[in-house]
Amino acid sequence: QVQLxxxxxxxxxxxxxxxxxxxxxxxTFSNYAMGWFRQAPGKERxxxxxxxxxxxxxxxxxxxxxxxxxxxxxxxxxxxxxQMNSLKPEDTAVYYCAAAQTAYAIRYESRSDYWGQxxxxxxxx
Numbered sequence: 098q099v100q101l102x103x104x105x106x107x108x109x110x111x112x113x114x115x116x117x118x119x120x121x122x123x124x125t126f127s128n129y130a131m132g133w134f135r136q137a138p139g140k141e142r143x144x145x146x147x148x149x150x151x152x153x154x155x156x157x158x159x160x161x162x163x164x165x166x167x168x169x170x171x172x173x174x175x176x177x178x179x180q181m182n183s184l185k186p187e188d189t190a191v192y193y194c195a196a197a198q199t200a201y202a203i204r205y206e207s208r209s210d211y212w213g214q215x216x217x218x219x220x221x222x
């Protein structure tokens with residue numbers, strides 16, 4: 098069982114930045130691909146970013162956040178990050194951390210083996 102705990106959400110003005118963190122409870126964190134999803138009120142959950150677990154790191158981004166968001170991981174700290182820059186009001190959502198066997202499952206199947214509880218990000222105009 099892997100427990101994921103997100104932090105770093107909050108209220109920010111448009112154009113600002115936030116960094117989300119997701120701490121995993123299990124030592125085998127380094128064997129999981131990690132990702133972020135978000136869900137805005139009245140909308141379906143959508144993929145945001147993913148990162149592989151392998152030695153050669155590969156990242157994936159939704160088109161809506163490409164160039165503004167950066168996903169990274171620190172296996173020594175069992176933590177994955179989402180640096181969000183140039184935030185827009187349409188980025189407002191609850192952001193969820195996810196862990197899966199493959200980044201493919203996260204990116205192309207919107208599937209995860211484990212989920213965090215979510216952290217609210219609100220961007221004011």
